[in-house]
Amino acid sequence: MRPKKAQRRTWEALELDEMWTFVGRRRRKVWLWLAVERASRRVVAWVTGRRDAATARRLWQALPKRYRRHCWYFTDLWEAYVGVLPRWQHRRCPKGNGGTSIVEAVNCSFSKSLLMHTARIKIVIDNYNFTLI
Numbered sequence: 001m002r003p004k005k006a007q008r009r010t011w012e013a014l015e016l017d018e019m020w021t022f023v024g025r026r027r028r029k030v031w032l033w034l035a036v037e038r039a040s041r042r043v044v045a046w047v048t049g050r051r052d053a054a055t056a057r058r059l060w061q062a063l064p065k066r067y068r069r070h071c072w073y074f075t076d077l078w079e080a081y082v083g084v085l086p087r088w089q090h091r092r093c094p095k096g097n098g099g100t101s102i103v104e105a106v107n108c109s110f111s112k113s114l115l116m117h118t119a120r121i122k123i124v125i126d127n128y129n130f131t132l133i
Contacts, residue, residue, distance in 0.1 A: 013038040015103035056080040
């Protein structure tokens with residue numbers, strides 16, 4: 001019996017972006033980091049935190065395993081992504097060129113407590129993903 005041909009892996013494409021939100025008042029910034037699958041427009045991972053490399057690493061770790069291989073990562077020019085994403089899979093896109101237009105369609109939000117802020121983000125993302133099914 002002949003062995004099966006190796007199945008071709010299809011490369012997925014994710015758009016990653018960070019946006020500021022606030023809790024209570026504008027001085028209390030909380031950054032929302034999102035990873036959106038281009039084909040389905042589904043949010044596949046998100047974290048909140050600061051706008052730094054540590055939070056970028058947390059977003060990378062939040063990605064389901066299937067997105068950590070055979071995937072292109074489209075981001076803006078923010079430096080935090082450079083040390084986290086695999087260099088040869090990372091595509092940096094200047095603002096306005098459309099490379100991150102899907103992920104940037106999500107708006108900012110705010111709350112009075114961090115717990116409610118996180119709960120609200122989860123509800124919005126779950127509802128958004130549900131509408132795509």
